[in-house]
Amino acid sequence: MKRDGILDVAEEAVRRAKAAGAPSCEAFVLRDASGGVRVERNDLGGVETETSFGIGLRVLHGGRLGFAYVTGLDGVKDGVRSALGSARISKKTPGFAFAGPGKVPRIAGLFDQRLAALEAPEAIDFALDLVRSARDVNAKLNVTEAGVSFGVSESAVANSEGVALEHRETMFHASCFVVQDEAGVSTGFASADSNRRDLDPLRLGKKAARLALDARNPKPLAKGGRLPIVLRPEPASDLVDTVTLAALHGKDARRGESFYSGKKGKAVAHPKVSVIDDPTLPRGLGSAPFDDEGEPSRHFVPIAKGVLKGYVFDRSTASEFKERTTASAIRMSGLDGRSYKAPPTASSRNVRIEAPSRTTERLIAGVDDGLLVHDLMGVHTANVVSGDFSVTSSLLFRIRKGAVEGPVAPLSVAGNFHRVLRAGITLGDDVKAMAGETAIAMPSLRTDELTVTP
Amino acid sequence: MFDQLLRKAERTGASYADLRVQRIRSHGLELRNGKIERAVSGREEGIGIQVLYKGGWGFHATNDATMASLERALSSALKVARSASSRTKKASGVADQKPSKATERWKPKRDPDGVDDADKQEVVRVMHDAVKAHKEVRSTTGSYGDRTTAQAFYSSEGAHVETEVTRTVAQVHFVARGSGQVTSRRIRIGAAQGFELFSEVDYAKKAEEAARATIRLLRAPAAxxxxxxVVTDSELTGVFSHEAVGHASEGDLVASGESCLAGKLGQRIGSPLVTLVDDGTIPKSFGSMPYDDQGVRQRRRVLVDKGVFRSYLLDRVAGKKLGQASSGSARAESYASRPLVRMSNTFIEPGALSFEELLEDVKDGVYAVGSRGGQVDTAKGSFQFSAQEAYRIRGGELAEPLRDVSLTGSTLETLANIDGVSKEWALGDPGYCGKGQWVPVGDGGPHLRIRDAIVGGSA
Incomplete structure (x- = not known):
C-alpha cells in the first residue's frame, strides 16, 4: 500500500489509534507547502519557504473528547495517550459522535496546477512587479511594504465511523502599501486573494499608487455629525466579520452571550439584507468539499431577508445544544492559522452579504454630502456583544453631489453595526474576495447610520 | 550535525547562515464557566534555516528534523537566496556582532509539565468564581496555557547560544449584562516563569476588581x-508606549520609510517629562528573554531620553541598513518564521507627581483605564486605542464612569502634550504583539496627563 498520500496517513493513524486504546477516534492530517516574499522600501526584503506536516488526533472516551497533536505516524501512540488524558479532565459531550460518511459535493476551482507550480523566484518577480507598477505611476512614491504569499494545502480526515476524505487547495495573496511623502504623508494600499494564479501585480501596484496620490493634502472636515458613508470592501468586511459573524457563533448565542441570543426567527436586519455562508461555492476562498471534521459542506443562510435563521455549529457544540452541525468546523490556531495543532471550533466559512445593490459608481453618485472611507483602524476593538464601535479612519474622501472630491483628514467614525444592518444598506458591485479564518466576498457598502467626529 | 550544515552553506557561497532548532512543549486548557471545554497538549520540534547569498536572503522552515529534511531545507533556502540576490537592488547584510557562545536556561521553580491539569484548571476556576460573584456576570470563558521553548541558535560565524524560557498565562473573559447594556472584559495574568506565578500573584483579587469596575460601566453614560x-493609567500608557512609539522605533519600519520617527535621532520628539524604554531583561516579565533570535544578548534600550529620541530598535539586518549595531531586538514567533525587529517590555519611566497631583488641575477631562486594543499607523504617526474603563474628571477629582471611550491622535503631538507623569508605575497585563507574527511582550508605565487629546465617544 502506498504510504505517502495524506489520506493513507490519516487512515493509518486511525488504525493505530484504535490499537492504542481509542476505539472512537479521528485523525486530521494537514500538509502545507508555502512561500512568502516581502518587499521593503521598494526592494526585496525577505523570502521564506516552509513545509509542515502534522496530525491532530481526537478521541471520544467515556463521553468526553480529548485532543493531542503529533508530527508523524510514529507519534500516534503517545499522542493517543495524551488525548485520552485530556479527555479524562474535559467535560462530557452527551450525544457527540464523529461524522459519518456522507455525500460530499464536488467543488470546482479550488486547486490550480499552475499556482501549485509557482516557485519562489517567480513570486519574487511578481513582488517586484508590484513595486515597479506603483512607481511607474509616480517615481517619487515608495512601496514601503508589499508581499506575496502562495501555497498548497492538503488535508485529510479519517475516523472510526468510516469517514475517509481528502482535499487539496491552492492559495495566492498579494498586497501593496504605498507611501507618498512629498506633500505631507499619505498612504495607499491594495490587496487581493485568489485560489488561482490569476492575480495581476500591475493592477494592484497602480491601484495602491493612485490612492496614495489621491490622498494628498487632506482637509479637515469642518463639522462632524451623522453623514452618509460609503465603506470600501475592506472596512465593510472587517465590520461584518467582527460584529455580525461573531454574533452567529452557536455556542455564544445559545448561552445568552451574543447579540443574537434568543433572536432566532426574529428580524435582526433589514428585510432586504441576507447573510449567506456557502462553502460549496466554486472558486470560493473559504470553500471546501467538507469541513475540518469531515462533515460534507453545505449552503447555509444564517440571516435570510433580515430574519435570523440559525447559528453556526460544529459537531461538538451542536451536540451540547441538541442542534445539528452546520458543517462549520474549522481548525485555527491563534499562532499558526489553519493548523493540525488545533481541535475544531465552529465558524462561518465562506460568507457574502445580499442587499439592494447597484454599480459602485451609482452608489457613490447617490450620496449628496458624505464620505468615502477606505480604511478603519481598530475595528477589532468594537464591542462584539453590543456592536458599538468607535474607530479611526485615516484614508477617506469627501463625496459631494455624487462625486468623489478631495481627501479628508483623519477622523473618528462611531456607530453600531447591528443598527447599520437593521436600518438597511446598499451595496456596490466591486465585490472583493478576502481570505481569512472566514472568507468574505464583499462590495462597497453605503450606510447612513454612522457618526463622524473630526 | 548543525555546524556541518552551516559549513556546507558557506562552501556553496553563502556569506552568512544561521539556524534555530526549537523544541516546544505546550499545554492549553479552555474553560467555559469554570469547566474544561478542551485540553490540548503537544510537542513539536522544528528548524528554521536562513542563508545570505551575495546580498540576498533565503529562509526555509520545516518540522521534519531528519538529516535528509535538513539537507532539503538548506538547498531550498540557498535556492531562494540565490534568486533573491539576483533580483535585489540593494544587497542586504548583517551588522557586525561578536558571536556569542552561551547557555542560559530559565528553569521555572515549578515546571508546568509536572503540574496536574486539575491544578491548572483550578487557577482559572478561581478567577471565574471571583468574577461570577457579581450577578451581572452571565458567563465566562477562560484559558490556561504554558509553553516551554528550548532553542539552540547556531551561526556560520560560530555563535552557539542555547536558551530555554517557560511562559505561563491564565485568563478569564466575561460578559456582563445590566441596565439594558452588555459589556465584556478580559483579565490576563502571565509571566516568563513557571507555575509558581500563581502563588505570587493574587489573581482572584485582580479578577474581582476588574469585574466590579466593568459592571459599574453598565450604568455609565456614553463618553x-x-x-x-486625558489621564491614562499604567496599562494604557503601556499600550501607547508600545503601539505608538515602540513600533515607530522599529528599525525595519524606519528603513522602509514606514515610521514617523525616521531621521529624528537626536531630536526632541516629546515633552522632557518622557523617558521611554524597551527592556528585555526585566526578570519574569512576559516580554523578557535571555538572547534574541540572532544570538544577541538582551539589554535595556532607552528609546526616548527626556523627550529626545535616542535610538531605534534594531536587529542585525536593519542595523546594517541603518549603519548601526543590533540592539538585540530580533524575534521570531517560532522556528517557522524569520526573525523581525520586535519589542520586549516597553514602558515610560515614572515621573514626580502623585496620581492626585496629576488630577488636581484638570477642570474637565477623562481618566482612561486599560485597553481593549487599538491600532497605529506608524508612517503617519497616528493611533487609535479603546479604553477598558473611563471616568470623567471634574474639578480635579474623579467623577462618574463613562463607557466606550477611545483615544485618537498623532503620536508626536501626543508626546509633546504630556504635561504630567506620575510616580506610581506598573507593568500592565502581559500581551501578544502581532506584526505578521505573534510574540509575547510586556508594557506599562506611570499615569500620564495629556493635554488636548482627542476622545472619541459614542454620545
Missing part, C-alpha cells in the same frame, strides 16, 4: 467626543 485633557 463625549472632542478634545480634552
Amino acid at each position: 463625549p467626543s472632542g478634545r480634552m485633557t
Whole structure:
C-alpha cells in the first residue's frame, strides 16, 4: 500500500489509534507547502519557504473528547495517550459522535496546477512587479511594504465511523502599501486573494499608487455629525466579520452571550439584507468539499431577508445544544492559522452579504454630502456583544453631489453595526474576495447610520 | 550535525547562515464557566534555516528534523537566496556582532509539565468564581496555557547560544449584562516563569476588581467626543508606549520609510517629562528573554531620553541598513518564521507627581483605564486605542464612569502634550504583539496627563 498520500496517513493513524486504546477516534492530517516574499522600501526584503506536516488526533472516551497533536505516524501512540488524558479532565459531550460518511459535493476551482507550480523566484518577480507598477505611476512614491504569499494545502480526515476524505487547495495573496511623502504623508494600499494564479501585480501596484496620490493634502472636515458613508470592501468586511459573524457563533448565542441570543426567527436586519455562508461555492476562498471534521459542506443562510435563521455549529457544540452541525468546523490556531495543532471550533466559512445593490459608481453618485472611507483602524476593538464601535479612519474622501472630491483628514467614525444592518444598506458591485479564518466576498457598502467626529 | 550544515552553506557561497532548532512543549486548557471545554497538549520540534547569498536572503522552515529534511531545507533556502540576490537592488547584510557562545536556561521553580491539569484548571476556576460573584456576570470563558521553548541558535560565524524560557498565562473573559447594556472584559495574568506565578500573584483579587469596575460601566453614560485633557493609567500608557512609539522605533519600519520617527535621532520628539524604554531583561516579565533570535544578548534600550529620541530598535539586518549595531531586538514567533525587529517590555519611566497631583488641575477631562486594543499607523504617526474603563474628571477629582471611550491622535503631538507623569508605575497585563507574527511582550508605565487629546465617544 502506498504510504505517502495524506489520506493513507490519516487512515493509518486511525488504525493505530484504535490499537492504542481509542476505539472512537479521528485523525486530521494537514500538509502545507508555502512561500512568502516581502518587499521593503521598494526592494526585496525577505523570502521564506516552509513545509509542515502534522496530525491532530481526537478521541471520544467515556463521553468526553480529548485532543493531542503529533508530527508523524510514529507519534500516534503517545499522542493517543495524551488525548485520552485530556479527555479524562474535559467535560462530557452527551450525544457527540464523529461524522459519518456522507455525500460530499464536488467543488470546482479550488486547486490550480499552475499556482501549485509557482516557485519562489517567480513570486519574487511578481513582488517586484508590484513595486515597479506603483512607481511607474509616480517615481517619487515608495512601496514601503508589499508581499506575496502562495501555497498548497492538503488535508485529510479519517475516523472510526468510516469517514475517509481528502482535499487539496491552492492559495495566492498579494498586497501593496504605498507611501507618498512629498506633500505631507499619505498612504495607499491594495490587496487581493485568489485560489488561482490569476492575480495581476500591475493592477494592484497602480491601484495602491493612485490612492496614495489621491490622498494628498487632506482637509479637515469642518463639522462632524451623522453623514452618509460609503465603506470600501475592506472596512465593510472587517465590520461584518467582527460584529455580525461573531454574533452567529452557536455556542455564544445559545448561552445568552451574543447579540443574537434568543433572536432566532426574529428580524435582526433589514428585510432586504441576507447573510449567506456557502462553502460549496466554486472558486470560493473559504470553500471546501467538507469541513475540518469531515462533515460534507453545505449552503447555509444564517440571516435570510433580515430574519435570523440559525447559528453556526460544529459537531461538538451542536451536540451540547441538541442542534445539528452546520458543517462549520474549522481548525485555527491563534499562532499558526489553519493548523493540525488545533481541535475544531465552529465558524462561518465562506460568507457574502445580499442587499439592494447597484454599480459602485451609482452608489457613490447617490450620496449628496458624505464620505468615502477606505480604511478603519481598530475595528477589532468594537464591542462584539453590543456592536458599538468607535474607530479611526485615516484614508477617506469627501463625496459631494455624487462625486468623489478631495481627501479628508483623519477622523473618528462611531456607530453600531447591528443598527447599520437593521436600518438597511446598499451595496456596490466591486465585490472583493478576502481570505481569512472566514472568507468574505464583499462590495462597497453605503450606510447612513454612522457618526463622524473630526 | 548543525555546524556541518552551516559549513556546507558557506562552501556553496553563502556569506552568512544561521539556524534555530526549537523544541516546544505546550499545554492549553479552555474553560467555559469554570469547566474544561478542551485540553490540548503537544510537542513539536522544528528548524528554521536562513542563508545570505551575495546580498540576498533565503529562509526555509520545516518540522521534519531528519538529516535528509535538513539537507532539503538548506538547498531550498540557498535556492531562494540565490534568486533573491539576483533580483535585489540593494544587497542586504548583517551588522557586525561578536558571536556569542552561551547557555542560559530559565528553569521555572515549578515546571508546568509536572503540574496536574486539575491544578491548572483550578487557577482559572478561581478567577471565574471571583468574577461570577457579581450577578451581572452571565458567563465566562477562560484559558490556561504554558509553553516551554528550548532553542539552540547556531551561526556560520560560530555563535552557539542555547536558551530555554517557560511562559505561563491564565485568563478569564466575561460578559456582563445590566441596565439594558452588555459589556465584556478580559483579565490576563502571565509571566516568563513557571507555575509558581500563581502563588505570587493574587489573581482572584485582580479578577474581582476588574469585574466590579466593568459592571459599574453598565450604568455609565456614553463618553463625549472632542478634545480634552486625558489621564491614562499604567496599562494604557503601556499600550501607547508600545503601539505608538515602540513600533515607530522599529528599525525595519524606519528603513522602509514606514515610521514617523525616521531621521529624528537626536531630536526632541516629546515633552522632557518622557523617558521611554524597551527592556528585555526585566526578570519574569512576559516580554523578557535571555538572547534574541540572532544570538544577541538582551539589554535595556532607552528609546526616548527626556523627550529626545535616542535610538531605534534594531536587529542585525536593519542595523546594517541603518549603519548601526543590533540592539538585540530580533524575534521570531517560532522556528517557522524569520526573525523581525520586535519589542520586549516597553514602558515610560515614572515621573514626580502623585496620581492626585496629576488630577488636581484638570477642570474637565477623562481618566482612561486599560485597553481593549487599538491600532497605529506608524508612517503617519497616528493611533487609535479603546479604553477598558473611563471616568470623567471634574474639578480635579474623579467623577462618574463613562463607557466606550477611545483615544485618537498623532503620536508626536501626543508626546509633546504630556504635561504630567506620575510616580506610581506598573507593568500592565502581559500581551501578544502581532506584526505578521505573534510574540509575547510586556508594557506599562506611570499615569500620564495629556493635554488636548482627542476622545472619541459614542454620545
